[in-house]
Amino acid sequence: MTLPTSPELESIKTLKQIAREEFILPGTAICGGCGGLEALRLAAKVLGPKTVFVNAAGCFTLLATFPYTPFKGSWLYTTMASAAAGAQGVRDALDVLIARGKLPAEDDVEVVVVAGDGSTYDMALSSTSGALFRGLDFWYFCYDNESYGNTGMQMSSATPYGARTATTPVGVKARAGTEHGKKDLFEIWRAHRPAYLATVSPRFPIDLTNKFLKAKTLCGPKLFIAHAPCPTGWLYDPEQTADYARLAVETGIFALKEAVDGAVTHTYVPRRHRPVEEYLQGQGRYRHLFEPTRNEGALRQIQDQVDRYWAEVHETTGAAR
Numbered sequence: 001m002t003l004p005t006s007p008e009l010e011s012i013k014t015l016k017q018i019a020r021e022e023f024i025l026p027g028t029a030i031c032g033g034c035g036g037l038e039a040l041r042l043a044a045k046v047l048g049p050k051t052v053f054v055n056a057a058g059c060f061t062l063l064a065t066f067p068y069t070p071f072k073g074s075w076l077y078t079t080m081a082s083a084a085a086g087a088q089g090v091r092d093a094l095d096v097l098i099a100r101g102k103l104p105a106e107d108d109v110e111v112v113v114v115a116g117d118g119s120t121y122d123m124a125l126s127s128t129s130g131a132l133f134r135g136l137d138f139w140y141f142c143y144d145n146e147s148y149g150n151t152g153m154q155m156s157s158a159t160p161y162g163a164r165t166a167t168t169p170v171g172v173k174a175r176a177g178t179e180h181g182k183k184d185l186f187e188i189w190r191a192h193r194p195a196y197l198a199t200v201s202p203r204f205p206i207d208l209t210n211k212f213l214k215a216k217t218l219c220g221p222k223l224f225i226a227h228a229p230c231p232t233g234w235l236y237d238p239e240q241t242a243d244y245a246r247l248a249v250e251t252g253i254f255a256l257k258e259a260v261d262g263a264v265t266h267t268y269v270p271r272r273h274r275p276v277e278e279y280l281q282g283q284g285r286y287r288h289l290f291e292p293t294r295n296e297g298a299l300r301q302i303q304d305q306v307d308r309y310w311a312e313v314h315e316t317t318g319a320a321r
Helices: 035-047 059-063 083-099 118-124 123-132 186-188 206-216 239-252 285-287 297-318
Strands: 052-056 074-078 112-118 139-144 196-200 221-228 256-260 265-270
Touching: 035 074, 035 112, 035 139, 035 221, 035 239, 052 083, 052 139, 052 265, 052 297, 059 112, 059 196, 074 083, 074 239, 112 118, 118 123, 118 139, 123 186, 186 196, 186 285, 196 206, 206 221, 206 265, 221 239, 239 285
Parallel strands: 052 074, 052 112, 112 139, 139 221, 196 221
Antiparallel strands: 196 256, 256 265
């Protein structure tokens, strides 16, 4: 497929319309079955080769090991807290070179932050907030595996209620593991009024591709939260990544949505949500909710939280149940 380059980028309807050319090559040290890498691979097919990836420290540190890189574009490595600031520097340098005639406008590149949830939800939030406030023309791709995956699966503020992590083990006083709820980053980002904001899943490649195509027509901050099933940290067989990515959406735990100028649209609403237990069961991080005895209270709390979210969506948008 030839990548569209005009401002009128058209939506796709079938998998066959997704570009076959790869812009992230195989052979990295990333864990097998990483859902985040699959989502980034699909995104890169829209972004194309004229890209600078500003990579915050995290799991994707393993993507590029100097002097080797799987990216066809360029790559810049930063600390966990400074990727958005790094993107600002790259964008400013490109703009200055173009303005001075030292870089042809046609050689301009996309500036893309790649960061995990530990960086995005926690350490880099102020840096990103500053970039959004300044209206920086850049992309932000958060691969959300709901923990500090690269350092041993410690709790991040993206870790959902009920999950066991290295720093929220199950005990007599904490039978559900993590007792905090997941920070609502989508709403925090939306309050900044970015040009575009979306959630994406590697198991919904058409939805993901269309969102990146739509964002490519816009100038300003373009933000993506990618659901990133993690076999290493969530403790399941890597071949089940696709199953858990789909179940997260089908159970309603991970909502596919977008916001353009602050207006939210849910891009996929299942006719009937499947029980959250179908998503939780089989993941080692939730095993304590089922064994040796079922933790009915915690399971009910997770299901109720999902039900409340979708009841509000149906009430406020009139979306069909």
